[in-house]
Amino acid sequence: SQQGEEDPQALSIQEGENATMNCSYKTSINNLQWYRQNSGRGLVHLILIRSNEREKHSGRLRVTLDTSKKSSSLLITASRAADTASYFCAAGGTSYGKLTFGQGTILTVHP
Amino acid sequence: DAGVTQSPTHLIKTRGQQVTLRCSPKSGHDTVSWYQQALGQGPQFIFQYYEEEERQRGNFPDRFSGHQFPNYSSELNVNALLLGDSALYLCASSLPRGTTDTQYFGPGTRLTVL
Numbered sequence: 001s002q003q004g005e006e007d008p009q010a011l012s013i014q015e016g017e018n019a020t021m022n023c024s025y026k027t028s029i030n031n032l033q034w035y036r037q038n039s040g041r042g043l044v045h046l047i048l049i050r051s052n053e054r055e056k057h058s059g060r061l062r063v064t065l066d067t068s069k070k071s072s073s074l075l076i077t078a079s080r081a082a083d084t085a086s087y088f089c090a091a092g093g094t095s096y097g098k099l100t101f102g103q104g105t106i107l108t109v110h111p
Numbered sequence: 112d113a114g115v116t117q118s119p120t121h122l123i124k125t126r127g128q129q130v131t132l133r134c135s136p137k138s139g140h141d142t143v144s145w146y147q148q149a150l151g152q153g154p155q156f157i158f159q160y161y162e163e164e165e166r167q168r169g170n171f172p173d174r175f176s177g178h179q180f181p182n183y184s185s186e187l188n189v190n191a192l193l194l195g196d197s198a199l200y201l202c203a204s205s206l207p208r209g210t211t212d213t214q215y216f217g218p219g220t221r222l223t224v225l
Contacts, residue, residue: 031212033213033214035216040150040199040219040221041218041219042115042201042216042217042218042219043154043201043203043216044216045213045214045215045216048212048213088153088154092212097142097144097159097167097205097212097214098144098156098159098167098169099144099146099154099156099203099214100156101146101153101154101155102153103151103152103153104152104153
């Protein structure tokens with residue numbers, strides 16, 4: 001079963017607006033990662049936040065992690081049409097390298 | 112610096128056949144993981160190879176097997192194909208620390224089982 005669960009399943013916004021996606025997971029993690037996927041292609045790594053971190057920034061991306069609530073959020077600021085894609089959170093467990101993905105959020109940014 | 116490469120890009124097979132998918136990791140990476148992604152779903156972990164051994168396995172039947180070669184490249188084999196095996200198969204490689212870390216994904220192999 002999927003450990004990471006994203007919310008919402010789909011998000012439609014206008015260019016320039018901010019997009020927020022949420023993710024929940026079930027068990028202990030080493031880290032929480034976010035990936036982007038365009039049109040069923042390979043996944044592109046966006047950002048990784050470790051279990052002892054609470055917030056991390058990378059360009060227009062901001063990720064938060066709340067281990068007490070087992071949840072994370074990804075904020076994309078000043079969105080662009082090129083940000084249109086599916087976004088997945090992936091929980092990195094405490095053993096080896098298995099990533100457990102959620103079902104993803106489909107983001108559509110209208111120009 | 113080449114990223115993760117996978118071959119073939121697309122593949123069409125019929126039920127009962129066998130298939131082999133190939134993956135070359137990013138330069139400097141020694142750990143390879145395989146994922147299956149059904150349409151509209153998130154990727155599901157199949158297994159991970161490290162030092163030519165299967166180190167961790169997800170909830171997939173024995174029809175799914177793999178191999179890692181001394182040059183760290185890897186193969187995924189699926190026997191007795193079922194219609195439900197139709198999916199995008201993703202390979203990911205990671206740094207040689209053998210711990211949970213950023214994984215770099217290839218473009219995937221789209222398998223269609225008829």
